[in-house]
Amino acid sequence: MSTDLFSPITMGDIKLANRMVMAPLTRNRADGHNAPHEINVTYYQQRATAGLIITEASQVSAEGVGYPGTPGIYSDKQVIGWKKVIDAVHAKGGRIFIQLWYCGRISHPDLLPENQTPVAPSAIQPEGEAVTLDGMKAYVMPRALKINEIADIVAQYKHAAEMAKQAGFDGIEVHAANGYLIDQFLRDGSNQRSDQYGGSVENRMHFLSDVLDAVIEVWPSNRVGVRLSPENSFNAMSDSNPREHFSYFVSQLNARNLAYLHVLEGDMMSKSASIDYRALRNHYNGLYMANNGYDKARADKSIHNGDSDLVAFGIPFLANPDLVARYQQNLVLNDADSSTFYGGTEQGYTDYPFFEQATTAEPA
Ligand code: PHB
Numbered sequence: 001m002s003t004d005l006f007s008p009i010t011m012g013d014i015k016l017a018n019r020m021v022m023a024p025l026t027r028n029r030a031d032g033h034n035a036p037h038e039i040n041v042t043y044y045q046q047r048a049t050a051g052l053i054i055t056e057a058s059q060v061s062a063e064g065v066g067y068p069g070t071p072g073i074y075s076d077k078q079v080i081g082w083k084k085v086i087d088a089v090h091a092k093g094g095r096i097f098i099q100l101w102y103c104g105r106i107s108h109p110d111l112l113p114e115n116q117t118p119v120a121p122s123a124i125q126p127e128g129e130a131v132t133l134d135g136m137k138a139y140v141m142p143r144a145l146k147i148n149e150i151a152d153i154v155a156q157y158k159h160a161a162e163m164a165k166q167a168g169f170d171g172i173e174v175h176a177a178n179g180y181l182i183d184q185f186l187r188d189g190s191n192q193r194s195d196q197y198g199g200s201v202e203n204r205m206h207f208l209s210d211v212l213d214a215v216i217e218v219w220p221s222n223r224v225g226v227r228l229s230p231e232n233s234f235n236a237m238s239d240s241n242p243r244e245h246f247s248y249f250v251s252q253l254n255a256r257n258l259a260y261l262h263v264l265e266g267d268m269m270s271k272s273a274s275i276d277y278r279a280l281r282n283h284y285n286g287l288y289m290a291n292n293g294y295d296k297a298r299a300d301k302s303i304h305n306g307d308s309d310l311v312a313f314g315i316p317f318l319a320n321p322d323l324v325a326r327y328q329q330n331l332v333l334n335d336a337d338s339s340t341f342y343g344g345t346e347q348g349y350t351d352y353p354f355f356e357q358a359t360t361a362e363p364a
Helices: 038-046 076-091 147-167 181-186 206-215 242-256 277-281 296-305 315-319 323-328 355-360
Strands: 009-011 014-016 020-022 052-059 096-101 129-132 135-138 171-175 224-228 260-264 288-291 310-313
Touching: 020 323, 038 076, 052 076, 076 096, 076 147, 096 147, 147 171, 147 206, 171 206, 181 206, 206 224, 206 242, 224 242, 242 277, 260 277, 296 310, 310 315
Parallel strands: 020 052, 020 310, 052 096, 096 171, 171 224, 224 260, 260 288, 288 310
Antiparallel strands: 009 014, 129 135
């Protein structure tokens, strides 16, 4: 039998039941302490048949926050909340990594301790608006990090990696995509530093390398994934030569022996791609996880052709807790309700029906 989406795969020292990954999805339903609670346990457990779950982006410190209601992984209360999520996923035979996040300039003083100004590699104000508790507010001019402040943030990633281990996660994903702090360093539209953290591609990768060095002191490298988004314009991002620059970043990651490289291919905004992702993938020796708008047919073809080893699905998993079974048996899918993506209650979160429920429910 040839390899398909449902074939098991060995990732480092763990075996995944299939190649369908639940992509990280911000849902803004943590409790008032930014800790996971009961509804989050139910939500993740419902989706435990994924070969791997990557949690929603979770800030490494209170300073890393960029949105209301997102979970963190820096306090004891958050560790206790996550432990319940992890135990519930493991009880169903699932595997779960946590995505580590620091938003940088994609934040707002209203969301930060002492109303501090968001930080970034360079003082470049992003276009767009932050989500605050008082509604949308324009992003502010961020403060460029002083070189001696960078080690503090790296230490926050290390602390979060320790807390993730304490909680019992199977591994961690370093979020280096989508316009958040690490990506702000990687791409030249947001990084105009003239010290060793900016300028050349080597220097722009310095911060990601520091973060990886730190978290790999806590976790074996084969339990650490990295997510990149070379040409995603979301969060006012740009780069002068994403193909060339990301070929360099990807080839530098080879030496790390990571669990996987996760790539958001193309642009979330225009839904188009200009880079040849097979060519990018060819720079990488380890497992490659593809993401961004894949459906079953495209994912199967990608795995079959060796364009990817794993495929991460976002919206399909959000709306179909039993997505694996539905794809395997060619069952019809639930539609996603975008009005309940961010924040709210069980509605649009834990009430998407499993196929059996959908088909055996009494007519209204
Ligand atoms: C979002 O909250 O819209 C969001 C968060 C993290 C991402 C992408 C989007 O990587």
